[in-house]
Amino acid sequence: MELALFLPFLLFLFIGAFDWGFYSWALIATENAARAAALYTSSSTANAANSTGACPYALAELTNAPNVFGTVTTCTAAPVTLTATSITGADGTAASQVSVTYQTINLIPIPSLLAGQMNITRVVEMKVQ
Amino acid sequence: MRNQRGSVTVEFALVGIPLIFALISTVEMSRGMWLYDTQAHAINEGVRYVVVRGVHCTSSGNACGATVGAIATHIANAGVGLVSSDWNVTLYSNSGSNNVTCNPLSSCLSNSTAWPPSPDNAVGAYVAISGSYTFNSALGMFWPGVKPVTFGTYNLPAYAKQAIQF
Numbered sequence: 001m002e003l004a005l006f007l008p009f010l011l012f013l014f015i016g017a018f019d020w021g022f023y024s025w026a027l028i029a030t031e032n033a034a035r036a037a038a039l040y041t042s043s044s045t046a047n048a049a050n051s052t053g054a055c056p057y058a059l060a061e062l063t064n065a066p067n068v069f070g071t072v073t074t075c076t077a078a079p080v081t082l083t084a085t086s087i088t089g090a091d092g093t094a095a096s097q098v099s100v101t102y103q104t105i106n107l108i109p110i111p112s113l114l115a116g117q118m119n120i121t122r123v124v125e126m127k128v129q
Numbered sequence: 130m131r132n133q134r135g136s137v138t139v140e141f142a143l144v145g146i147p148l149i150f151a152l153i154s155t156v157e158m159s160r161g162m163w164l165y166d167t168q169a170h171a172i173n174e175g176v177r178y179v180v181v182r183g184v185h186c187t188s189s190g191n192a193c194g195a196t197v198g199a200i201a202t203h204i205a206n207a208g209v210g211l212v213s214s215d216w217n218v219t220l221y222s223n224s225g226s227n228n229v230t231c232n233p234l235s236s237c238l239s240n241s242t243a244w245p246p247s248p249d250n251a252v253g254a255y256v257a258i259s260g261s262y263t264f265n266s267a268l269g270m271f272w273p274g275v276k277p278v279t280f281g282t283y284n285l286p287a288y289a290k291q292a293i294q295f
Contacts, residue, residue, distance in 0.1 A: 039292065
């Protein structure tokens with residue numbers, strides 16, 4: 001009887017830990033992907049808006065994601081979208097801005113508390129060398 | 130009262146076994162994730178080490194170029210707690226013709242070969258490093274139904290890629 005009452009809470013606790021573990025990993029990996037791509041786009045003014053050239057560097061950081069590994073080769077649609085833009089940085093000199101959006105795999109949702117799938121976007125700005 | 134004597138032992142036997150299994154699983158999963166994260170950090174550090182020691186480190190009187198041994202040592206030092214003899218690392222060059230395999234990482238620690246060689250060290254050329262760490266876990270030992278009792282072995286992957294900056 002007590003077990004039946006307690007089991008749903010225990011189940012949601014497990015699901016929450018499982019989901020957040022994956023989401024936390026995805027947040028860090030997306031941040032690393034945006035940073036690696038920005039390192040490439042900031043290497044020259046010619047590459048400052050080169051989304052295609054930056055794509056392999058972002059995918060390398062996300063390579064262990066189950067919906068990216070061995071299947072994704074471009075960054076133009078979900079699960080990985082990358083946009084590199086040539087901008088003027090805070091110091092008035094040329095800079096590059098990279099935005100990476102990663103769509104996670106479908107996980108187990110907790111109604112009204114935790115979505116089963118998330119789109120994670122990270123933006124990095126870097127001064128062009 | 131006498132009929133209830135011994136029920137605590139029985140109940141503990143019923144609950145205790147799964148509880149101990151859950152406890153060991155939690156510790157082992159945490160240890161695995163810690164090793165995974167540390168390896169990812171170390172591989173990233175290794176790539177960063179190389180991309181700031183490109184062609185300009187071997188020209189204009191500069192002598193700051195990287196060697197296979199220096200890269201391997203840098204990775205090993207960044208991977209605190211990881212045993213270099215359980216760790217396979219591969220260095221990938223831009224052309225693909227100068228790749229170096231360190232199976233295990235400890236075999237490359239004293240390699241004095243300059244890496245990446247020209248023209249793979251040009252600014253804008255990519256450098257990639259992959260790692261595979263052998264994680265021997267006690268999880269397998271407590272997995273129900275596993276006979277004979279063995280430790281589980283898992284290969285934790287890591288990969289990083291960057292363009293040479295200098």
